[in-house]
Amino acid sequence: MTPRTHLVIRPSILYFGTPVVLLTTENADGTCNLAPVSSAWALGQHLVLGLGSESHTVRNLAERPELVINVASPELWEHVERLAPLTGADPVPEAKRPVYRHERDKFAAAGLTPAAADLVRPPRVAECALQLEARARALTPGGAGHFVTAECEVLRVHAAERIVVPGTQHIDPAAWSPLIYNFRHYHALAPEVGHGFRSETARTAV
Numbered sequence: 001m002t003p004r005t006h007l008v009i010r011p012s013i014l015y016f017g018t019p020v021v022l023l024t025t026e027n028a029d030g031t032c033n034l035a036p037v038s039s040a041w042a043l044g045q046h047l048v049l050g051l052g053s054e055s056h057t058v059r060n061l062a063e064r065p066e067l068v069i070n071v072a073s074p075e076l077w078e079h080v081e082r083l084a085p086l087t088g089a090d091p092v093p094e095a096k097r098p099v100y101r102h103e104r105d106k107f108a109a110a111g112l113t114p115a116a117a118d119l120v121r122p123p124r125v126a127e128c129a130l131q132l133e134a135r136a137r138a139l140t141p142g143g144a145g146h147f148v149t150a151e152c153e154v155l156r157v158h159a160a161e162r163i164v165v166p167g168t169q170h171i172d173p174a175a176w177s178p179l180i181y182n183f184r185h186y187h188a189l190a191p192e193v194g195h196g197f198r199s200e201t202a203r204t205a206v
Ligand SMILES: Cc1cc2nc3c(=O)[nH]c(=O)nc-3n(C[C@H](O)[C@H](O)[C@H](O)COP(=O)(O)O)c2cc1C
Pocket: 020, 033, 034, 035, 036, 037, 038, 039, 040, 050, 051, 052, 053, 054, 055, 056, 057, 058, 080, 081, 083, 084, 085, 086, 087, 088, 089, 100, 181
C-alpha cells in the first residue's frame, strides 16, 4: 500500500508565492491609481496580469491602456500592505465594501513617491528598483466574470543601477530580489540553490 503523504484539502486561497507588483494606471480625471497585484508573470517582452474584474485598475485599463508595472522588493512590504485595504473605485463596489475603502491618493496613503515615466502617462514608483512601462494589448474576461486577464506589452524597462551587471543589459540576480506573496504572508527570496543552463549572469567559482 502507498504510504499516505498528502491530505486532500480545500484552501480558501491558492496564493502559492508569486512576486508583488504595484500597477499604476490613469484615472478618468488624469490622476493616477496604484494597486498591488501578485498574479503576474512574464512571457518574452509581455507580462500577463490576473485582475479582479471589479478592480478600478481594470476599469482604467479598459479606457486608458497605459500602465507601469512596478516590481516591489522585500523592504517595501509595509508600504504594499498599507495599500491592501484600498481601492481607487468610488463608490466601492458592493462586494468589496466589507473589507475595502476608497482612497484617491494611494501614493500618499502608501508613503511612496511618483516619478514621471518616459513613454506612458501613469507614473513609476520611485522606490521600486524595477519599473516596466507597458501598454495593455488585450483584456480577456474569465472565471465566470470574476477576473480579467490583461496581456501587457513592455515598452521600456527602468532598473536601479545597483541591480544591473555593470556594462551589460542584465539584471544581477544576486543583487535583485522580488517581494513574494505567499498565502497572504510576505517573503523575501531564500539564498540561491542553482542557476538555469541559459543564465547570462552565472558567476564562475573562484
Ligand atoms: C499583496 C497583494 C496581492 C494582490 N494580488 C492581487 C491580484 O493578483 N489580482 C487582483 O485583482 N487583486 C490583487 N490584490 C487585491 C487588490 O490590490 C485590491 O483588489 C485592490 O482594491 C485593487 O485596487 P483598485 O481597485 O484600485 O484597482 C492583491 C492585494 C495585495 C495586498
